[in-house]
Amino acid sequence: MNYPESFEELIECFKMLPGIGNKGAERLVYHVLEMDNQSVERFSRALINFKKKIHYCKTCGHICEGEQCDICKDPTRDRSAICVVESPRDVFAMEKLKEYHGLYHVLGGTVSIMDGKTMEDLNIQSLFDRLTDEVKEVIIATNPTREGETTALLLAKLLSKKDVTVTRIANGLPVGSSLDYADELxxxxxxEGRQKL
Amino acid sequence: MNYPESFEELIECFKMLPGIGNKGAERLVYHVLEMDNQSVERFSRALINFKKKIHYCKTCGHICEGEQCDICKDPTRDRSAICVVESPRDVFAMEKLKEYHGLYHVLGGTVSIMDGKTMEDLNIQSLFDRLTDEVKEVIIATNPTREGETTALLLAKLLSKKDVTVTRIANGLPVGSSLDYADELxxxxxxEGRQKL
Structure with a gap:
């Protein structure tokens, strides 16, 4: 016996989400069955609204609801530094620190041989357009993965022609970890990154 | 820094689902960000359609898209047996067996002291309305949990006044398990349920 059509369709939709398989999707649909109409309508509306309202900032590529993101618009931010990250998630992670007060630039990914992504596919031209005399430092904060490191090196090479200091966030042992369990690299x-106390 | 409003709202919506917390919801919203517009619209529509189209069968309480479910409508089903289950999920589980060809009756839960649910809150009156001379056996297939067992006993007592055979699905060791690991009960x-070979 098959599920009714609209039941199957909702299962298929939940399965589009990461980490949700057949059984998990079924479970979610049974839950939706017991949710009240208002909540389901709210959910449905939230999906559409989200897709309609969220745009990428035309300056830095971060997500926002208007044309420019809150960070680019903020007159109190330090405009002499641009922190380059892979995705909007990384901006939120950095912002949680409340330590960095400069601007950001979101690449929208990394170079990747697997996915056939090169530097041309990344949001790089707009970064160069932003490199006015005001900008003193570009901090490359791509992830310390193979793809992130490659992107960082290629980007640093491109930036070397420009009159700007290029830095890379540090690798090292996570706080609270032990030498014994750390991988060799x-x-x-x-x-190598040891510093004077 | 907070997420944009529509981002937050979608996080809240995903958090209504079981097993999805703050981090998990964030991850799903980032995924929706990368989905194309059509897929998100399809998802949104599927939620609304599901809620609009899925009804409970007026005869047995199972879910269906019309007034009556496919099983109640099916003229080839054996109308002498009614299998009583807790929820529509159980109907689908039984149907996967392809072994039972009778009808079903969905209680819509169990009695529960914790949730303050009594026999009056269950879909029981409509079961009694179905007990015509045609019906020879009522198979009580509520879950072998405390609540399911209590419901089964109370239902059996109510049915004892009727001219119908009442049976209960068997408890025992799951196939493939070992005596050693089974709980005492x-x-x-x-x-107790041993049968002649």
Whole structure:
């Protein structure tokens, strides 16, 4: 016996989400069955609204509801530094620190041989357009993965022609971890990056 | 820095689903961000359609898209047996067996002291309305949990006044399990329910 058509369709939709398989989707649909009409309508509306309202900031590529994101619009931010990250998630992660007060630039991914993504596919031209005399430092904060490191190196090479200091966030042991459990590369980078106390 | 409003709202909506917390919801919203417009619209529509089209069968309480479910409508089903289950999920589980060809009756839950649910809150009156001379057996297939067992006992008592055979699905060891790991009650029930080979 098959599920009714609209039931199957909702299962298929939930399965589009990451980490949700057949069984998980079924479970969610049974839950929706017991939700009241208002909540389901709210959910349906939230999906459409989200897609309609969220845009990418025309300056930095971060997500926002208007033309420009709150960070680019904020007159109190330090305009001499631009932190380059892979995705909007990374901006939110950095912002949680409340330590960095400069601007951001979101690449929208990394170079990747697997996905056939090159530097041309990334949001790089607009970064160069932003490099006015005001900008003193570009901090490359792509992830310390193979793809992130490659992107960082390629980007640093491109930026070397410009009159701007290029820095890279540090590798090392995570706070609270132990040397014993660290992989060799992390330990090596941590050793190389040692600083005077 | 907070997420944009429509982003937050979609996070809240995903959090209404079971097993999805703050981090999980964030992850799903980031995924929706990368989905194309058509898929998101399809998802939104599926939610509304599901809620609009899925009804409970007026005869047995199972879910369906019309007034009556496919099983109640099917003229080839054996109308002498009614299998009583807790929820529509159980109907689908039974139907996967392809072994039972009778009808169903969905109670819509169990009695529960915790939730203050009594026999009056269950879909029981409509079961009694269905007990014509045609019906020879009522198979009580509520879950073998405390609530399910209580419901089964109370229902059996109510049905004892009627001219119908009342049976209960068997307890015992799951196939492929071992005696060693079974809990005492399961083993006891399995022993008591032994059958001639």
């Amino acid at each position: 992390t330990l090596l980078r941590s050793f | 399961t083993l006891l029930r399995s022993f």
